[in-house]
Amino acid sequence: MSTKHFPKYYKKFSAFIGGNKLLCLIFLIFAFFLLFQHAWDLSWDFSAYVINAKYLFNQGDYYEVYRAPLVSLIIGIFLIFGKLSEYLYILFTAVLFFISTIYLTDALTEKYWYKYDSSKERNRLIFLLFSLNPFLIYYSTLIGTELLALSFLELFIASLIKKKTSGHYLAMAVLSRYNMLIYIIFLFFQKNAKRVIVNISLFLGVLLPWFIYNRLKWGNYLTSIIDSYSLNISSRSSISQPLNYLDFIKVVNFYIPFVLLGLIALLCIFYKNVKSKTYEKKAYFYSLIFLLVFIFSFYDYASAPFKISRYLFNLAIPIAFFSTYGLLYFFNAEKKHRKIVLSALYTIVLLFFIFIFIIHYQNRNLDDKYFKAADTIKKLGLTDCIVRSTIWVPVNYYTGNVYYLYDLNYTLSSKSYALVFPCCATIDDPYSMDEIFSYNPLLKTEDFIIISDPATTNETCSKRSGWDEPMVDDKCNFIKGQFGNFAEKVCNIIDT
Numbered sequence: 001m002s003t004k005h006f007p008k009y010y011k012k013f014s015a016f017i018g019g020n021k022l023l024c025l026i027f028l029i030f031a032f033f034l035l036f037q038h039a040w041d042l043s044w045d046f047s048a049y050v051i052n053a054k055y056l057f058n059q060g061d062y063y064e065v066y067r068a069p070l071v072s073l074i075i076g077i078f079l080i081f082g083k084l085s086e087y088l089y090i091l092f093t094a095v096l097f098f099i100s101t102i103y104l105t106d107a108l109t110e111k112y113w114y115k116y117d118s119s120k121e122r123n124r125l126i127f128l129l130f131s132l133n134p135f136l137i138y139y140s141t142l143i144g145t146e147l148l149a150l151s152f153l154e155l156f157i158a159s160l161i162k163k164k165t166s167g168h169y170l171a172m173a174v175l176s177r178y179n180m181l182i183y184i185i186f187l188f189f190q191k192n193a194k195r196v197i198v199n200i201s202l203f204l205g206v207l208l209p210w211f212i213y214n215r216l217k218w219g220n221y222l223t224s225i226i227d228s229y230s231l232n233i234s235s236r237s238s239i240s241q242p243l244n245y246l247d248f249i250k251v252v253n254f255y256i257p258f259v260l261l262g263l264i265a266l267l268c269i270f271y272k273n274v275k276s277k278t279y280e281k282k283a284y285f286y287s288l289i290f291l292l293v294f295i296f297s298f299y300d301y302a303s304a305p306f307k308i309s310r311y312l313f314n315l316a317i318p319i320a321f322f323s324t325y326g327l328l329y330f331f332n333a334e335k336k337h338r339k340i341v342l343s344a345l346y347t348i349v350l351l352f353f354i355f356i357f358i359i360h361y362q363n364r365n366l367d368d369k370y371f372k373a374a375d376t377i378k379k380l381g382l383t384d385c386i387v388r389s390t391i392w393v394p395v396n397y398y399t400g401n402v403y404y405l406y407d408l409n410y411t412l413s414s415k416s417y418a419l420v421f422p423c424c425a426t427i428d429d430p431y432s433m434d435e436i437f438s439y440n441p442l443l444k445t446e447d448f449i450i451i452s453d454p455a456t457t458n459e460t461c462s463k464r465s466g467w468d469e470p471m472v473d474d475k476c477n478f479i480k481g482q483f484g485n486f487a488e489k490v491c492n493i494i495d496t
Helices: 003-019 021-040 044-056 070-077 084-111 120-131 134-139 146-161 167-176 178-188 193-218 223-232 234-239 245-276 281-303 309-333 335-362 368-379 393-399 408-413 433-437 475-483 485-495
Strands: 387-389 402-404 417-420 449-451
Touching: 003 021, 021 084, 021 120, 021 335, 044 070, 044 084, 044 393, 070 084, 070 146, 070 167, 084 120, 084 146, 084 309, 120 309, 120 335, 134 146, 134 245, 134 309, 134 335, 146 167, 146 178, 146 281, 146 309, 167 178, 167 193, 178 193, 178 223, 178 281, 193 223, 223 234, 223 475, 245 281, 245 309, 281 309, 309 335, 368 393, 368 449, 387 393, 393 402, 408 417, 475 485
Parallel strands: 387 402, 387 417
Antiparallel strands: 417 449
């Protein structure tokens, strides 16, 4: 791009800021919140994505195959900045969410909401405010994947509404979180057969490099996806949890009245159309898209053995849509109440930020035990040795040599070290604390215990060798067990 174009883009940028001051202010508050959150709360999953990033960019030797790659790829691009790479990723994701939210709101305004007496700037603000419910604020980048995948889903839906090619956006969402495959039906939401083919081609084209890498590295194009399914669905099917409808309330929370208002508005439009014998096609079509997002998101949560409320994250889109829809419908009839309602929304969202900010501030030291354990491993000169723990990822993030502890006796007899956190039992612990206390520990602190065979030293220990193996060995046989003989045959044909 020539430098002569800079003044033009600068003017556009300045005009956008000038016309959307409050919108930009809310975004800045959101972005700074995410940065502070990460500084105070480094989650297990986010640590794993950083570890994977180092592996993909030749700075590490441990890789969890079942994780979608895009988060790690983006973090990896920023690795030249060291620890700052994580914050750059968060900032990148926040900006992408801001852009995708504006793009989706403008698409809805252009195609349908223009009929209401509300500017696109106000629509952007309302949609963003309804997007920033406490659930979204809390989980946006805490785990690492949610906000990135949601942003690409918004871009995908916006392009669908504008009748533009969109398959590449859905592919990017899938590479962020594999459960985004559930929205693949939207690729066919076009009357133009040529555009459907183009979208499917773009979708597969973006995924293809990752599939090829899987084939060359692990022998099957779908190794990572199969591993993810094995871990999150297949291996947990015997311990399936019942639906917890409180999770749904937790996600919608304070915006339940606005969502209901949007649904009532849609019913009112339907009633008027029936009465006047008209058919408001756009209202139904766009509402159908967001209703399907709601249904698919809820199904994704309901069908998972572990009912983790975070799986409902994508409900943020239909919540924002129907809440905005209802408010615009209300504003169209009650213009004098606009300022009061919008002021109340600003206050609610600001209180959300303050409340969650306080929670993270109070919990800011909870992960210090993992850093202390890693620091101790370094001081004892064990960074070249194999250390095993059932809470391995948070420590591996700092040292690179901590792996999964699947058998305590084997770990000790193979001249490896066992790292135990008495505070934090897991369902995978292959030991009892009574058994741990029966050993003479190499080191014991109030936070953790390091155990080894007396003959094991940092010279004689088993040396770290890295890890990048998939959980499922025979992929096609696994597929047969899950989906039947036909699926196995397809798998074998693809892999020949």
